[in-house]
Amino acid sequence: GVTIGYTITTAISMGCRAIGRSNCFHRNGHNAACEASNTTDMIIFAAIQILLSQLPNFHKIWWLSIVAAVMSLAYSSIGLGLSIAKIAGGVHSKTTLTGVTVGVDVSASEKIWRTFQSLGDIAFAYSYSNVLIEIQDTLRSSPAENTVMKKASLIGVSTTTTFYMLCGVLGYAAFGSSAPGNFLTGFGFYEPFWLVDIGNVCIVVHLVGAYQVFCQPIYQFVEGCARSRWPDSAFLHAERVLRLPAVLGGGEFPVSPFRLVWRTAYVVLTAVVAMLFPFFNDFLGLIGAVSFWPLTVYFPVEMYMAQAKVRRFSPTWTWMNVLSVACLVVSVLAAAGSVQGLIKDVAGYKPFKVS
Template sequence: MAVELERRSAFMVERLEVAEHGSGHKNIDDDGRAKRTGIHYTRTLLTASAHIITAVIGSGVLSLAWAIAQLGWVAGPAVLLVFAAITWFTSTLLADCYRSPDPITGKRNYTYMDVVRAHLGGAKVQFCGLAQYGNLIGITIGYTITGSISMAAVQRSDCFHANGHGAKCLASNYGYMVIFASIQILLSQIPNFHKLWWLSIVAAVMSFAYSSIGLGLSIARIAERPPDVRTSLTGETVGVDVSATEKVWRTFQSLGDIAFAYAYSTVLIEIQDTLRSSPPENQVMKKASLIGVSTTTIFYVLCGCLGYAAFGNAAPGNFLTGFGFYDPFWLVDVGNVCIAIHLIGAYQVFCQPIFQFVESRCRNRWPGCGFVVNEYALTLPIAGEYSINLFRVVWRTCYVVVTAVVAMIFPFFNDFLGLIGACAFWPLTVYFPIEMYIAQAQIPRRSTSWALLKTLSFGCLLVSLVAVVGAIQGLAQDVGHYRPFRTQA
């Protein structure tokens, strides 16, 4: 043990000396890549926490009141806390796998797939890529849907304020999807995660703002004591609110919604790769994960429980835009604007790994193609000199356009989020972190630790499967009643 500690200390001292005193290597990190330039430890912790909060507090928070309404006062908060604990625990395991084989002195792995390749290899790398990038694409589509819903809600709120609550206020989400996509086309030219920190901080502030507004509106509604609001220990009542079959399906769907609300493992490694090498990245990432998950869990429990108390078993799928509570209208408008701004930033957090994956593959395959590899300096009036790559401009623009078109064709909110969350939760949040930790720590088969970790993984697999079934059933119902490109009332 003493020899191991001495080896790690020597390695850390060498890295610090190279970073701080090496004249020829002051801009080079310990692996030969460009140096990660966090100004101070607190800033790297702050930006990592902001990335996590931006990724975690997303559109998932808007569906939690509905999820609690399906599960009730007992199971609802309990499931939220269990998902939070599992997410935090497995995120600490994943943070230790960033370097391999040693979590402090090992080789850096820049993406989730790289980490899986280093620790597990084989077909599991392809399975990881399919799960991660499929989930990221789904999230960007979901955020396009939710962002447009929030923008359209501002139009409807203003209409109700001007013409009364009895007015027939129609609003089409499709034009707002085009606006959302146009903004994303511009922001998608931000080269990488390292340049994205300011957008994540803005988005994190917006998430706190609209969550707080939602809480305030819920408290105001609770104070009014609406006579039609009913809550119970078990949620929606069979035979009164729903049939027995609908109760089962909706319970399954609510698990998927809660799983989606905690989805950030898909970008954890990419976030960790932005941290400075000193102090060790895994230590900073664990602290950032604790800050991010605990902060968001507090908001989730408050939003879910107060939203359920405000609207009862009839809680809407989107508790800020779908419940028709339009006074004070200006506050509702501010909340929906904050949602839209947050999702604009969150979209970039989730699509950056997709961009980096495709672009690195193309650079490796066509290293001599100027269209793919050449960077051109462009001087902008405020931003100064900015690097432009033609392939990056074309490819990222096409990606944003395609996700917007898919969102227009399938503009379903709750069930879409539930399906994404259910499909991604087990493989990316639970299975791979546990398997890689077992391999890295060399935990003996059939030991107590091995058995507990495997039991946790199997239990989460069962939860994911029932959530997938529920989400698919809900989507099937949505598709059966849906007419594309129709203005929504």
């Protein structure tokens, strides 16, 4: 689900879509009919991921995580800077304490559905928890992995929370009730077009790396299960060493027929689903809703209480379960809002169309 969401997000920001439209608006004016297709960009993104997916394991992509983190900081800063400039420019957008106005902007039921959907969009920010164990597994044992991971999580979550809150608050102050789902691609910002283009390039580079961070554990899990299930299969266990030419840095690169077929099929599948349902807010909201409670709350809470031997009906046990149930309610409401939004989107949608 996360990798499908990343495919959608990247396609929105890539050359044919966001960058092409930004340049078109700059040349032809903000009211020009600058249309573009997501499909071409998704195919390009999938081709890149097929190549990167042949990296044999999680340890080989540490540098990709660093690049992705730097890109995330860069495009967030660009978005914030453009929002501040728009606010300082004196163009006052319609803002209210409670958001869009019932009876003016939306109906009462539509506002409720949108509120539920927004919970899913927020919950999507917690998808990082899915790969914490795999990241911890790449750390050296001195100092202790859990000590390093606690510090890294504190810094990472504090940084992303700060940027997410600033983007949300300043983005709303800049655009008001007409704020786009992705304010670097919703074209509230037209100028300076080159800075918007740089921001979108940073998004693309970030998500190229982030896709691998999330799918590599899936690859290894499936491959490990398959090799354990069929230990005598030559296809599953075959490994060849490819010697790279000097122009590509030289060295040796392991190639596996099973890895090539299975990982390519995975990337193609995620790209096809993304092409069929390229709805940014609703799809990300659904993924966030479905994954938030079980993977971010329920299993970690249950594992902690089992490991710490928390006594049933003790204050800790009670409040942990209150937290879990409350987050389950959030996930259910978010899923309902996102499904309603997807049904509405699909009603008049034609796959692979130019938009």
